[in-house]
Amino acid sequence: MKKIITRCREKTTAYLSHRPKFYALMVGIGIVLFWRGVWHSTDFVHTYFNVYQNNLTVSGSFSPWWDGPLSLVVGIIILYFTGAFISSFIGNELILLGLRGEKKLSQKTEGEVRTEIDSILDIKNNLSDINEKIRELEEKLKNKEVNKKS
Numbered sequence: 001m002k003k004i005i006t007r008c009r010e011k012t013t014a015y016l017s018h019r020p021k022f023y024a025l026m027v028g029i030g031i032v033l034f035w036r037g038v039w040h041s042t043d044f045v046h047t048y049f050n051v052y053q054n055n056l057t058v059s060g061s062f063s064p065w066w067d068g069p070l071s072l073v074v075g076i077i078i079l080y081f082t083g084a085f086i087s088s089f090i091g092n093e094l095i096l097l098g099l100r101g102e103k104k105l106s107q108k109t110e111g112e113v114r115t116e117i118d119s120i121l122d123i124k125n126n127l128s129d130i131n132e133k134i135r136e137l138e139e140k141l142k143n144k145e146v147n148k149k150s
Contacts (some may be wrong), residue, residue, distance in 0.1 A: 011084040023082065030078030030085075037072025044068055 016023035044065055079085035 009081050009083065012081045016082055026078060026082050027084040030075050030082060032075070033071045034075030034079060037068050037075055038071070040068030041072060042068075 016026060075106075077087065
């Protein structure tokens with residue numbers, strides 16, 4: 001059963017990845033349905049405990065009890081099969097930090113942050129040196145081409 005669900009999710013994600021606008025629409029609908037389900041379920045629980053338990057009356061029409069949970073489940077299914085369930089709520093950067101085993105900025109010590117900043121500056125300096133060498137090589141190539149034409 002798990003293999004079938006995984007295969008279906010992979011096919012759905014592959015299909016949607018070639019249609020980015022439709023993919024975005026489906027993920028948007030999934031997110032809205034998810035949060036609508038959370039909202040309506042919470043409203044139902046609130047209404048049940050505050051209105052029915054205290055014999056209060058509330059005017060207006062109520063939606064059926066299953067409206068919120070159904071929206072929540074449909075939203076979860078859409079987000080799961082589009083591959084956007086985790087990234088929609090956690091964010092890609094947190095997932096990548098976890099995979100790389102890195103700490104969040106708030107968990108790093110001042111020394112770790114300074115070391116990381118120094119490393120980034122070294123990388124930038126090395127890139128600048130590489131860019132300068134590439135420019136020099138391009139100029140030498142241009143000079144050789146001009147000399148051959150002359």
